[in-house]
Amino acid sequence: MRIKLLSGLLLAGAIGLALHAHAEPAHMHVEPAHAGRAACTGEAPTPTVVLATRGGARYGTMQYAGGEALGPKEIALTFDDGPDPKTTERVLDILDRHCIKATFFMVGWYAKARPDLVREVAARGHTIGTHSWLHPNNLRHLPLKDAKREIARGFAAVEEALAAAPPEDQARLAPFFRFPGLNDSAPLMKWLAARNIATVSCEFGADDWLRISAAEVKRRALANIDQLGRGILILHDTKPHTADMLPDLIVALRKRGYRFVQLVPESDARTLAANAPDPLLGNPRTVQ
Template structure:
């Protein structure tokens, strides 16, 4: 086969391999990719703890399916760049946001939601290990994280507000049985991961990509943790998406069941659904609530 024909055939094969059977619509910014990110629905009833790095159970992912998650934002310098890259490649992801940043940059939270991504929470101020706090303080960290997310989304459309799902990720993945049980009683799923990206380490974007590809290949399917606060992540992201798809991986979006928010709001002491549009507080949470005893945003480097 002549080189040009070989390239054409190769690209055609890539396009076919990237598209699910029967799909016709392709991504405008990345014609080898599908226009939609398939949804993987998580049953949040009882608040399961999911992710094989820590737990026996995980999300119902098929072989070579990878769910992108981004922690520690929103960040005005990097999150918008990452959102644009995801849009260009028609990838929907999940953002585990920090409450204090959501309060500081609510417009970015609304942008994440408006673009159709999933939003979960990651505490109010990202204490590196909730086990080191009293149970009451840790619970307050988690509660305020959800409240800040709901408040940021309160002025948004109904569709956008529904992008906040009963998903929680522990800072540094440092969980505790007591807190998992407390979340579970409120029908909040704890989401860990199958693999990280090492994007919090002092490495370049090429190395972030290399390690991420290696980590994914070693497990074959799962939830990937990245950080939308890291310029190296933004720099690596486009190439990572393209390479994963070229190797036959399907990028999927974590979603919950249609009744997930109702389930979370129906408990006596809910974490999600406590703030509704009409009654969203007008004052910032940080002004309305007592200061935290252990704010540790400066040590927000997470995931081990």
């Protein structure tokens, strides 16, 4: 599974960020495009799971032994590669209707292009992590200096987008980093650790970067989740078929007894990251 997902993410990266391929949804209940913010009714607010970030913690057992973050039957939804002008708001509306807070790992370039969407994600109460500046598929293939700059610019772009937001929304940006293609490297993780940035991988994906139907994305998500019974799920808010299947996936998971949780950093995590040498959070103007 790990090899399959990693190679798939590799492929998705190779195809390029601009490609938002999707298959037609089959037999899915598709919610209307951007129906707007909906009141959360019938479900309790999403409980939070606090991730320590000090010293560069790592989460997600697909890559990191001992990286369990969640308890039995707990699922954290995470969305990579946005914000996307076509689908991010649809995803936000669905999450609102189903009373779920998630985590969005944003690409800096897209955050710079649509700072309003970054602020919208924060205003809806979701956690924001970052996912590099331009999403190079494998940071290991860049000179270390350039790779560090990729990561730093990603944080800076999101932070700058949030600069115009209320303080509570600015605080939604967590010291969480997800490597593009999940292709981490020891020197970069050491560098992140010195800045108290946590690396957040996953327990499973749903192959939603492939040209498969929405129903198939849902089927694979459920199959992967049922194998482990808990974990962090990677989806992409750049994919229309992901938004198409999301309501059905949420309903199916709740029927199976799963509970959604939101990943959040410790209360002092931002201060820790901002006080690090050459901080990645809290002082974006130091980033060259």
